[in-house]
Amino acid sequence: MTDPRALRGSATFPPEVIREIQRAADQGVYEIRGFGTKRKIPSFDDLLMLGASVSRYPLEGYREACDTSVMIGTRFAKKPIELKIPITVAGMSFGALGSHAKRSLGWAATEMGTSTTTGDGGMTDEEREASKTLVYQVLPSRYGMNPDDLRRADAIEVVVGQGAKPGGGGMLLGQKINERVAKMRDLPQGIDQRSASRHPDWTGPDDLEIKIHEIREITGWEKPIYVKVGATRTRFDTALAVKAGADAVVVDGMQGGTAATQDVFIEHVGIPTLPAVRQAVEALQELDMHRKVQLIVSGGIRSGADVAKALAMGADAVSIGSAAMVALGCNKPVYHEDYEALGTAPGFCHHCHTGRCPVGVTTQDPELEKRLPPEKGGRLMRNYLQTMVLELQTLARACGKSHVLNLEPQDMVALTVEAAAMAQVPLAGTDWVPGKNNY
Amino acid sequence: MKTNGYIEFDLDGEELSSVHARLHSVKQGDNERSFRIVNPRGKHAVAAGLNAPMDVRIDGHVGFYCGGMNKEADITINGQAGPGVGENMMSGLIRVCGNASQSAGATGRGGMLVIEGDASSRCGISMKGIDIVVGGSVGHMSCFMGQRGHLVVCGDAGHDLGDSLYEAQIFVRGSVDSLGADCVEKEMRPEHIETLKGLLARSGVNADPKEFRRYGSARKLYNFHIDNADAL
Ligand code: SF4
Numbered sequence: 001m002t003d004p005r006a007l008r009g010s011a012t013f014p015p016e017v018i019r020e021i022q023r024a025a026d027q028g029v030y031e032i033r034g035f036g037t038k039r040k041i042p043s044f045d046d047l048l049m050l051g052a053s054v055s056r057y058p059l060e061g062y063r064e065a066c067d068t069s070v071m072i073g074t075r076f077a078k079k080p081i082e083l084k085i086p087i088t089v090a091g092m093s094f095g096a097l098g099s100h101a102k103r104s105l106g107w108a109a110t111e112m113g114t115s116t117t118t119g120d121g122g123m124t125d126e127e128r129e130a131s132k133t134l135v136y137q138v139l140p141s142r143y144g145m146n147p148d149d150l151r152r153a154d155a156i157e158v159v160v161g162q163g164a165k166p167g168g169g170g171m172l173l174g175q176k177i178n179e180r181v182a183k184m185r186d187l188p189q190g191i192d193q194r195s196a197s198r199h200p201d202w203t204g205p206d207d208l209e210i211k212i213h214e215i216r217e218i219t220g221w222e223k224p225i226y227v228k229v230g231a232t233r234t235r236f237d238t239a240l241a242v243k244a245g246a247d248a249v250v251v252d253g254m255q256g257g258t259a260a261t262q263d264v265f266i267e268h269v270g271i272p273t274l275p276a277v278r279q280a281v282e283a284l285q286e287l288d289m290h291r292k293v294q295l296i297v298s299g300g301i302r303s304g305a306d307v308a309k310a311l312a313m314g315a316d317a318v319s320i321g322s323a324a325m326v327a328l329g330c331n332k333p334v335y336h337e338d339y340e341a342l343g344t345a346p347g348f349c350h351h352c353h354t355g356r357c358p359v360g361v362t363t364q365d366p367e368l369e370k371r372l373p374p375e376k377g378g379r380l381m382r383n384y385l386q387t388m389v390l391e392l393q394t395l396a397r398a399c400g401k402s403h404v405l406n407l408e409p410q411d412m413v414a415l416t417v418e419a420a421a422m423a424q425v426p427l428a429g430t431d432w433v434p435g436k437n438n439y
Numbered sequence: 440m441k442t443n444g445y446i447e448f449d450l451d452g453e454e455l456s457s458v459h460a461r462l463h464s465v466k467q468g469d470n471e472r473s474f475r476i477v478n479p480r481g482k483h484a485v486a487a488g489l490n491a492p493m494d495v496r497i498d499g500h501v502g503f504y505c506g507g508m509n510k511e512a513d514i515t516i517n518g519q520a521g522p523g524v525g526e527n528m529m530s531g532l533i534r535v536c537g538n539a540s541q542s543a544g545a546t547g548r549g550g551m552l553v554i555e556g557d558a559s560s561r562c563g564i565s566m567k568g569i570d571i572v573v574g575g576s577v578g579h580m581s582c583f584m585g586q587r588g589h590l591v592v593c594g595d596a597g598h599d600l601g602d603s604l605y606e607a608q609i610f611v612r613g614s615v616d617s618l619g620a621d622c623v624e625k626e627m628r629p630e631h632i633e634t635l636k637g638l639l640a641r642s643g644v645n646a647d648p649k650e651f652r653r654y655g656s657a658r659k660l661y662n663f664h665i666d667n668a669d670a671l
Contacts, residue, residue, distance in 0.1 A: 026669035142546040142565060145527050147488055147508035174662060186548065186567040186586045188606060191661040196584060200564040201504070201523035201545040210483045214504040217459050218488030 030264060032171060034352025034362065036164055036257040036300065036322055041272045043255070043300055044309040046419030047412045048428060051398040059397040066393040067403040070317050072294045073155060073224020073247040076216070080224055080247070081133055081154055083317060084113025085389050086404060087307055090252075090298050090321035091137045091157065091228075093119025095172055095181040096259030096352065098369045099126055101328055101361045104377025106130025111378070112385045117157060117319075120170045120195055122184050123149040135226065138215070141170055141195035143185040150219055157226040158211065158246075160199075160237075163256025163299040166230025166270045170195030171260040176355035178364045205240040212245045226250050231276030231299065232269075238283035242293050250319065251280045253299025257322035259362060260353035273299040273310075275422035281314030290314060291405075302326075304391020311392075312407035313423060327384035328377050329359035335371070445473035445494075450482055465491045479505075481521065486514050489531070506533045509550065522559075525552040528569060541578065544571045547588065553642045560597065563590040566607050572642035582609050583619065591638050593646045601654050609654040610635050612646060623657045 009015075023031065052058035059066060073080035089105050096119060107130050109116045115133035122144015123136055136153030138145065150156060161167060172181075174190040182189040202211045212225050227241035228250035241249045253273025258266065277297050284290040297310045298319035310318050322330075333346040338358035342351045352362035360371035396404045399411045413428040414420035420427040421434035448458045458476065465472060472493040479485050483502040486495050489512035497505070500518040509528040516524070519537040523545055530550040535543075538556035545561065547569025554562075554571070560578035563571050568587040576594030583599070585607025595613035602619020608631075609622075618624070635648040 022669070026667065028666040028668070029663055032663075142527060142567075145546060145548070147490070147510060147527070147529065150488075150508070188661070191605075192663045194603075194660075196565060200561065200583075201526045201542040207503070207522075210503045214484035214487050214507050217456060217484045218508055220460065220463065221456060 030262045032173065032260050032353055033263050033266070033350045034257070034259050034261075035266075035350035036255045037266050038350075039267055041254070042274050042416065042418045042422055043272060044274060044306045046274070046415045047309050047423060047425065048415060049305075049308060049312070049395050049399060050411050050413060052400045056400045058400050059402060061394070061397060064397065065402060066396050068389060068393065070294070070405065072226075072296070072317065075247045075293055076245065077155075077222060077224040077247050078220070079154075079222045081115065083115060083133070085385065086311060086315075086317035086392075087112075087301075087385060087388055088114050088135075088296065088317055088319045089116040089324055090256075090319040091117035091119040091135070091159065092321055092325075093121040093172075093259070094124050094127065095119070095121040095176060095185070095364075096362055097325075098357075098360065098363050098365075098372070099124065100369045100372045100374045100377060101325070102127045103130045103374040104328060104372065104381055105324060106134070107374065107378035108381030108385060109133070111382045112389070114385070115154065118149075118153075120172075121181065122146065123153070124184075128152060137228075139170070139195070140197060140199045141185075142200065143187075143195070147218060150215065153223060155224040155226060155248075156215055156219070157228050157250060158208070158215075159228045160208075161230035161232075161252075162228065162258065163230045163252035163254050163270055163273070164258035165261045165265040166232045167197060168261060168265050168269070169197035171353070173260055173353050173355070176353070176364055181364060205244050208240075209244040216245075224248060226296070228252060230254075230256070230269075231271045231273065234271070234276045234279040235283045238280040238295075239287060242284070242287055242289050246293060248294040248296055248316075249280060249284075250296045250298065251276050252319075253277075253297070255300025255322075256298055257325075272422070273297060273301075274419060277310055277313045277315055278422065278424055284314075291316065304388040304393075305395060307388060307392045308395040308404070308407060309412060311404055312411050313409060316405065324381060324384070325361050327381050328361050328372060329380070330357075330361050332359055335359065445475050445496075446471060447475045447477060449477050450480065450485070451478040455482060455485065459486075459488065462486065462489055462493070462495070465489075465493050467491055469493075479518070483521070486512070489514070492531075500537075509533060519556075520554075524554075525550075525569075528552065538575070544569050547571070551638075551641060553644065555644070557594065563588075563607070566590065570638055570641070572638055572644050574644050576613065579616070580619065582607055582622075585609070589634070589638055591635065591642070591644075591651070593644060601656070603660060604654075604656040606656060608634075610638075610648075610651040611654065612651045615652075615654070618654065621657050621660045622654055625653045625655045627651065627653045 110132040116131045117135040135155045139159045224247040226248040227246040229237040231253045254270035294316040297315040302323045335358040357363040360368045476497045479499045481502045487507035502521040504523045506514045511531045514533045520535045520539040522540040525533040526545045528547045534553045539554045539558045541559040542561045544552040546565045548567045551570045555574040557575035558577045562577040562581040572591040579597035582601045586605040592611045596615045598616040599619035601622030
């Protein structure tokens with residue numbers, strides 16, 4: 001038997017790298033997968049909240065109110081939307097998600113007084129009915145784009161990019177394009193479908209301004225218009241979205257998920273949510289637009305703590321996508337044999353692109369969808385949102401805030417030098433903010 | 440203001456949004472369904488989002504997105520049109536009496552767009568069911584990712600026609616500078632001549648269908664090519 005001490009692994013060629021090179025040699029094409037980045041990057045986990053002490057006093061948990069409501073779209077829209085909680089559900093397409101998952105999200109969001117968002121592929125009647133407040137995405141592909149849906153939406157989100165693939169277009173593999181999805185997208189069934197990465201009728205911020213103006217004219221200036229960008233050059237993108245006339249800017253960090261994208265894109269393009277929030281807030285402050293143009297942050301938000309930290313950095317609300325799927329059962333240790341059939345296991349699955357989701361979230365297969373009855377999915381999602389809100393309020397009260405938007409950068413410190421530099425809050429136990437104070 | 444059986448709006452004095460409020464209030468069966476817009480002076484999104492059968496004539500040049508997302512209305516632009524004329528239109532008819540800038544009829548899902556002059560680049564980009572008839576020539580990358588519908592070009596086509604094409608059909612009478620990825624010339628059979636004849640008749644553009652060539656998707660990009668070298 002080989003002496004295990006004689007086996008020395010390579011840091012440059014660990015097993016997963018060897019496997020990927022050999023997979024590429026076999027197949028001759030890049031790996032396409034779902035979910036978000038898997039590498040470790042600086043995140044909200046690297047920040048800590050400073051609870052009240054002698055210098056500040058906290059609020060009592062049950063007696064003193066801690067408001068969570070936010071208004072989005074107060075800049076130009078005649079009908080801004082009021083969210084009872086600052087946690088919204090991000091755009092996920094019908095096609096990527098099954099109809100049960102879409103209905104579950106809509107029902108839960110409505111119960112909690114927040115919004116859901118359509119996705120690439122258009123709006124379905126089911127999600128319109130399930131969601132009291134529905135944001136309609138205008139994407140480069142314009143699949144299913146319909147002025148009637150623009151008019152029946154509560155807000156409109158012009159998607160320039162997403163965190164999982166800033167600069168990339170959409171993908172939906174043929175196995176997920178059934179008859180209904182194909183019809184909604186005006187495409188043949190069963191093809192591996194690529195969506196455009198640029199909008200077909202505008203390029204650049206000046207055109208975007210005109211596009212936003214057109215949408216406002218079509219919808220009578222009623223609805224808030226968001227601009228969503230994948231986090232890269234966030235400071236400039238935020239400023240340009242404001243200049244183009246957005247009511248709200250959605251910044252999606254690189255942890256943001258996807259239903260199907262090249263792995264090389266997911267892991268190597270974009271910046272983490274943490275520095276992106278700071279850059280967006282600074283851009284808004286420079287333009288005197290902070291809190292006037294709302295900032296919605298997404299990409300790796302999982303808990304009330306993440307929400308509290310994003311708000312403390314200056315966001316007005318957050319958006320969750322992958323975490324919502326996890327709440328619905330994604331990667332739950334059940335149906336082990338179905339995970340195995342996909343060549344994976346619970347906790348490791350990123351196989352949304354296959355359409356064979358073991359828990360019935362990202363599938364169009366009626367048998368698999370039965371595993372997620374919408375009533376059950378709705379309750380799971382509502383409970384998850386409720387828990388996050390309770391956590392958020394707990395932290396805000398501990399910092400002495402009667403409204404969650406009163407959280408501020410001074411309520412936080414960083415655990416690592418990287419996070420201190422990115423968030424521009426001091427390293428814990430010091431007054432050191434890298435890049436400031438003459439350091 | 441009402442003149443000669445139509446209602447006239449003068450964009451020199453009136454706000455576009457108030458003109459739209461009036462046009463968007465038109466319903467099926469209304470008596471007053473004839474409008475004229477004067478002095479558009481290159482304004483953007485003129486007559487966008489119309490949603491009922493009506494006739495709108497625009498006297499002058501328009502900017503971006505004229506007639507954007509049109510449903511059911513007949514719009515005549517008595518001038519030149521900026522980018523994205525008739526973008527994502529669903530039905531109805533838009534006629535540009537002059538030339539059109541880039542991305543004309545982009546993502547259009549139905550109805551007909553007629554450009555009597557030339558169209559610039561990306562004419563019919565991502566079209567999803569619209570029929571576009573161009574009396575003159577079109578620029579490069581026209582019908583890029585065209586999914587459904589027909590693009591008829593009575594003049595010439597620029598480089599990379601029909602790049603990454605899905606199921607839209609293209610007819611060109613003149614020369615084609617080059618075909619884009621996955622776009623090929625296809626046989627012009629009698630049924631295609633019939634289709635083209637119908638399109639030309641609807642558009643009011645006079646041309647002999649037999650002089651056109653047909654282009655469509657080779658469908659080679661429809662599925663990712665995955666080898667299986669390790670199985671050898
Ligand atoms: S469990 Fe389903 S939703 Fe989760 S990663 Fe796997 S396929 Fe995607």
